[in-house]
Each structure stands twice: as structure tokens, then as C-alpha cells.
Amino acid sequence: MVGPLPPKRNVDPYQQIWDAFQQSETTSDGRHDTPYWRAQPGPYAACVVRVPGQVLEPGLSRVRGDLSRLLGTRIHPDHFLHIMLQELGFVVDQPRRPDEISAARLEEFAHAAAEPVSRIAPFPVALGGVNTFQDAVFLEVRSAEPLAQIHERLFDLAAVPHVPTFPYLPHCTIAHYDGNVSPREAMRILDPWRNDVCGEFMVAEIEIVTIDPAESYPEFESFAVIPLAT
Secondary structure (H helix, E strand, O other): OOOOOOOOOOOOHHHHHHHHHHOOOOOOEOOOOOHHHHOOOOOEEEEEEEOOHHHHOOHHHHHHHHHOOOOOEEEOOHHHOEEEEEEEEEEOOOOOOOOEEOHHHHHHHHHHHHHHHOOOOOEEEEEEEEEEOOOEEEEEEEOOHHHHHHHHHHHHHHOOOOOOOOOOOOEEEEEEEEOOOOHHHHHHHHHHHOOOEEEEEEEOEEEEEEEOOOOOOOOOEEEEEEEOOO
């Protein structure tokens, strides 16, 4: 007779990422502004939550100070800090590739997103500790269930023509590697910050922004602001 199955363990996806990095022998180039990116004729559209850099101080400045000593790391400026909710694509007149979207479709998406997003009440998120993918350093996002709910709604509306490689995991990227960073050295720098929360803030709105591919870290241009429930 087969006995009862053992209880399922709650697996922390952030800890899984950290554990996987500990086994890595190399890092990857995570810079977004590749030649392909810079060659695009139109801006890149995405739906994000902006992260106010001031709520992460003084912890973020200390983390950045440590990262500045890690050769091969490019640190993101305050105005580029965000939590990605849904990538939409390069805005072009006639989309031909999966990573392109027309201006009319972007407008349609913005209108369609307003109704489901406005049903969700504002909620707090805490950012930290510090973690790392193979190509980027990021802050974990705690109490992130509403972000996942919003992402699911936006993903359905966006009708992305492919299944993402990885499941959605809210995070705030603070730096990218150029592919030459030693994983052992990165772990030595980041480990003291693994359990430190840098700050928290209330999410009261999401925003559709466009990003100029001609610059590495341009200011986000606001296309539409969608408030949460009031």
C-alpha cells in the first residue's frame, strides 16, 4: 500500500535564484543596449511600476558603493529604477516581429488595461534583500502578490505571441554585468546584503512608458498612468 505523499514544501523562488548563482562558473552580459536595441527606429514600450530611489536610501547607496568595486558591473541610475510588469515592444508603424507593436495597438492596450488595474487596491511593497541573476543584480520584491496579479492581466491583454522562458518574478534591477564578472567575487560583495530590506513604498499606480533606444539610460517617457482603486 502506498503511503501518503509528503507535504509540499514552500520553495522561495528568490532563494532558488541565489542558490543557482552559487553554482555558476561564469556570468553573462546582461546589458540591454545591444547593437540590435540601438538600431531600432522607434521607442520601446513597457508597463512598469516606477521605484522612487529615495525610499531605498541609505541602503541603496551603500550597495552601489560595494558594486562600484566589482569590475564589469554597470550600475543603474535612480531614474531607471522600476519593477517590470509587462514588456510590450518597439513602437513602429507596421509591426512585423514579435517584439514590435503599433501606436494604435499601444493605445488600445492602455485603454484595455485601465479597467482590470483599477479594481486593485493600492498596496505596499518592500525591496530587498539583494540577489543576482547570472547577468544582473536586483532587489527582491516582497509582498508582491498584487504585482503578479496585475502582470497576469496585462500579459493576457498584451497577447504576447510567445511563452516566456521563465515565470514572472517581480524584481528591481540595480545593475548589469558585462559578462566578465567573477561569480565568486560577486557573491562576496553581495552576500552581506542578502537579507537587508532597502526600503518600501505604496504602489498606487502603474505606468506605460516608452524608452529611447538611442541612449543607455534615458528618462522614461510617460505614455499613460493607470491609477489603482481609490
